[in-house]
Amino acid sequence: MIKILFVCHGNICRSPMAEFVFKDMLEKENLADYFHVESAATSTEELGNPVHYGTARILDRLGIDYSRKRARQMNRKDYQEYDYLIGMDHWNMRNMNRFADGDPDGKLFMLLSFTDRPGEVADPWYTGNFEETYRDVVEGCEGFLRFLREEGKI
Numbered sequence: 001m002i003k004i005l006f007v008c009h010g011n012i013c014r015s016p017m018a019e020f021v022f023k024d025m026l027e028k029e030n031l032a033d034y035f036h037v038e039s040a041a042t043s044t045e046e047l048g049n050p051v052h053y054g055t056a057r058i059l060d061r062l063g064i065d066y067s068r069k070r071a072r073q074m075n076r077k078d079y080q081e082y083d084y085l086i087g088m089d090h091w092n093m094r095n096m097n098r099f100a101d102g103d104p105d106g107k108l109f110m111l112l113s114f115t116d117r118p119g120e121v122a123d124p125w126y127t128g129n130f131e132e133t134y135r136d137v138v139e140g141c142e143g144f145l146r147f148l149r150e151e152g153k154i
Contacts, residue, residue, distance in 0.1 A: 002153060003036045005082040006111070007092055011041035011071035012052040013124050014088040014133055018111060020064045021134075022141045029145075031154060040074040042095035047071050054130035074099050079107065086111050086144070089120035112136060114143030 004022070008015035019039035026032040041047070049071045051059070059066050079085065079100040086109050087093045096108050112119050121136040122129060148154050 001036055002034060002084070002148070003082040004038075005074065005078055005085045006037070006039040006088075007042060007074055007085060007096055008039070008088040008121075009041060009043050009092060009123075010046035010049075010125070011039055011073075012046045012049055013055050013130075014121050014137065015039035015041070016051045016066060016069050016071075017055045017058065017130075017133060018086070018088070018121075018137045018141060019069075020059055020066045021062075021137050022144070024062065024064050025141055025145060034154060039069075040072050040078065042074055042092055042099070044073055047073060052124075054124055054128070055133075058130055058134050076101075079103075079105075083107065084109060084144075086140075089123065111140035111144065114147045115139050116143075 006015040006018040016039045019037055023037050026035055051066050051069050076099055085096060085107050087096050088111055093108060093110060097103055100108060111121055121140065122132040124130045124133045
């Protein structure tokens with residue numbers, strides 16, 4: 001089983017969007033049984049809070065259930081348990097490196113590094129543009145799935 005943890009600052013916008021979009025992609029390709037996918041925050045600001053209404057609106061439109069998701073913080077144990085820990089921006093990566101003691105096993109990636117336009121996933125907390133974030137997330141998740149296939153993981 002491949003274990004994936006998507007990570008953003010608060011775990012209410014980008015990382016849960018990536019978690020549930022990726023799970024939906026896996027379901028549609030009959031691959032869900034081969035994966036364990038979750039998301040987490042680098043901060044404690046939103047712990048226990050549900051998905052942000054902007055992300056919820058997009059997931060609702062897609063018919064994707066996220067109802068039981070509550071924000072949680074990444075921890076050191078996650079680094080041992082997950083095969084891929086995928087951040088949304090450079091700030092997330094810096095904080096994830098702290099949790100991972102410098103990423104000795106090479107498990108930390110940025111989501112858009114799996115695309116033709118590496119960079120940061122747009123942060124809707126500041127822009128209010130959840131559609132732009134959704135486009136980034138879909139492109140990143142599709143690229144990640146392609147990467148896993150090319151690496152012979154699936």
